[in-house]
Amino acid sequence: xxxxxxxxxxxxxxxxxxxxxxxxxxxxxxxxxxxxxxxxxxxxxxxxxxxxxxxxxxxxxxxxxxxxxxxxxxxxxxxxxxxxxxxxxxxxxxxxxxxxxxxxxxxxxxxxxxxxxxxxxxxxxxxxxxxxxxxxxxxxxxxxx
Amino acid sequence: xxxxxxxxxxxxxxxxxxxxxxxxxxxxxxxxxxxxxxxxxxxxxxxxxxxxxxxxxxxxxxxxxxxxxxxxxxxxxxxxxxxxxxxxxxxxxxxxxxxxxxxxxxxxxxxxxxxxxxxxxxxxxxxxxxxxxxxxxxxxxxxxxxxxxxxxxxxxxxxxxxxxxxxxxxxxxxxxxxxxxxxxxxxxxxxxxxxxxxxxxxxxxxxxxxxxxxxxxxxxxxxxxxxxxxxxxxxxxxxxxxxxxxxxxxxxxxxxxxxxxxxxxxxxxxxxxxxxxxxxxxxxxxxxxxxxxxxxxxxxxxxxxxxxxxxxxxxxxxxxxxxxxxxxxxxxxxxxxxxxxxxxxxxxxxxxxxxxxxxxxxxxxxxxxxxx
Numbered sequence: 001x002x003x004x005x006x007x008x009x010x011x012x013x014x015x016x017x018x019x020x021x022x023x024x025x026x027x028x029x030x031x032x033x034x035x036x037x038x039x040x041x042x043x044x045x046x047x048x049x050x051x052x053x054x055x056x057x058x059x060x061x062x063x064x065x066x067x068x069x070x071x072x073x074x075x076x077x078x079x080x081x082x083x084x085x086x087x088x089x090x091x092x093x094x095x096x097x098x099x100x101x102x103x104x105x106x107x108x109x110x111x112x113x114x115x116x117x118x119x120x121x122x123x124x125x126x127x128x129x130x131x132x133x134x135x136x137x138x139x140x141x142x143x144x145x
Numbered sequence: 146x147x148x149x150x151x152x153x154x155x156x157x158x159x160x161x162x163x164x165x166x167x168x169x170x171x172x173x174x175x176x177x178x179x180x181x182x183x184x185x186x187x188x189x190x191x192x193x194x195x196x197x198x199x200x201x202x203x204x205x206x207x208x209x210x211x212x213x214x215x216x217x218x219x220x221x222x223x224x225x226x227x228x229x230x231x232x233x234x235x236x237x238x239x240x241x242x243x244x245x246x247x248x249x250x251x252x253x254x255x256x257x258x259x260x261x262x263x264x265x266x267x268x269x270x271x272x273x274x275x276x277x278x279x280x281x282x283x284x285x286x287x288x289x290x291x292x293x294x295x296x297x298x299x300x301x302x303x304x305x306x307x308x309x310x311x312x313x314x315x316x317x318x319x320x321x322x323x324x325x326x327x328x329x330x331x332x333x334x335x336x337x338x339x340x341x342x343x344x345x346x347x348x349x350x351x352x353x354x355x356x357x358x359x360x361x362x363x364x365x366x367x368x369x370x371x372x373x374x375x376x377x378x379x380x381x382x383x384x385x386x387x388x389x390x391x392x393x394x395x396x397x398x399x400x401x402x403x404x405x406x407x408x409x410x411x412x413x414x415x416x417x418x419x420x421x422x423x424x425x426x427x428x429x430x431x432x433x434x435x436x437x438x439x440x441x442x443x444x445x446x447x448x449x450x451x452x453x454x455x456x457x458x459x460x461x462x463x464x465x466x467x468x469x470x471x472x473x474x475x476x477x478x479x480x481x482x483x484x485x486x487x488x489x490x491x492x493x494x495x496x497x498x499x500x501x502x503x504x505x506x507x508x509x510x511x512x513x514x515x516x517x
Binding site for chain 2: 005008009012016019022023027029030032033034035036037040041043044047048050051054070071072073075076077079080081083084087092096099100103104107109113117121125129133135136137138142
């Protein structure tokens with residue numbers, strides 16, 4: 001049995017059960033508003049319980065999973081989530097450009113390519129998205145409100 | 146002509162589909178995707194059911210009560226579709242590119258794109274006429290069903306193509322039938338949706354609802370008499386639809402040689418650029434920075450689901466159809482009582498869905514459950 005495979009359905013079970021419990025005990029929804037979520041939530045919980053039970057009693061076999069998956073790298077995850085920090089700290093226009101500059105340089109691309117990409121990003125976000133398409137991307141850092 | 150020929154046949158069928166039938170049809174659509182497109186049927190069903198449950202956050206469609214909003218204003222409208230779709234599908238791919246650093250197409254696989262290859266790709270559809278016509282039929286029929294939503298058509302067509310293929314396990318590794326089926330049904334569903342829109346005045350999809358509105362603004366009332374009085378307009382609408390598909394295909398032919406270069410960009414460079422585009426796209430949908438946070442949250446969910454073999458399209462489809470399913474459920478209970486599922490057409494749909502789901506997959510299901 002692979003314990004890690006039971007964690008995900010257990011988390012879904014916990015999330016759904018908690019949402020239903022909050023709805024019933026805290027918000028005290030009327031039956032009209034709550035009937036369908038209860039049915040859907042109970043189905044999710046039931047299916048998760050079946051999955052946990054099935055995975056637990058299956059020994060020595062790996063559960064089906066997508067093939068050709070590269071192992072997760074912490075660096076990759078960190079680069080991914082770093083964008084959120086850049087956007088929060090510097091806004092969408094400058095944050096995105098700065099993120100591209102740092103990310104490309106951090107992955108050993110040349111200064112020329114990194115700076116060029118950042119400049120193109122500035123042009124695209126400010127020139128195309130804001131000026132041409134009229135998307136209201138925040139110029140100011142998000143922490144400034 | 147097709148509209149006129151189909152009218153006497155489809156009118157009683159479409160009009161006999163009340164809310165219980167639409168409820169079961171939408172549920173059956175999700176169950177099909179969950180079971181047929183997944184190696185692990187139970188995990189597919191979990192994904193589909195979770196998608197429905199996530200769609201229930203926010204204002205209730207029937208009485209306006211905000212559900213599970215946890216005191217967060219953003220959650221009054223529930224989870225949004227764009228961050229969910231981007232997070233589930235784009236983020237795992239971006240993370241894979243970021244992790245490996247490889248380009249989408251490997252250097253040794255790259256060949257210069259010739260006109261001959263483009264034409265060969267275009268003609269591939271004629272090599273698989275069965276897949277093509279079956280997918281078109283699936284798309285047309287689903288498109289004709291008002292309220293079900295054409296979103297299910299490509300998934301059902303893909304699942305049907307996979308199920309009828311000699312070696313279904315090879316789907317997902319570049320088989321052309323896996324492209325032909327969803328694309329054919331996706332285009333055909335719009336044509337199918339045109340039938341009830343013009344012939345009955347019942348829009349078969351969101352885009353057809355817009356078309357209906359435009360006709361009404363112009364003083365035209367789609368319905369049974371529309372085909373008699375304005376057959377030219379009906380033909381015009383059908384021809385525009387066909388021409389639009391041909392024109393967009395032609396444009397893609399022209400751009401294909403240019404777009405192929407994207408697949409040669411190293412993963413470490415392509416991933417951050419895609420990530421920036423994804424976040425800006427998500428923000429642009431509602432100008433709400435919280436959407437961007439949810440892209441990352443759903444991205445985490447997408448990565449875990451991909452790793453453990455949970456069916457992401459089933460979750461998305463459940464989320465898209467969840468609100469419709471609840472609305473039909475509420476109407477069905479109000480109109481027909483708790484035994485709304487006892488209507489003859491509903492029973493037929495349930496029986497057909499169960500038969501189609503369980504019979505062809507009996508060995509796979511038994512193998513998965515370890516009773517072999």
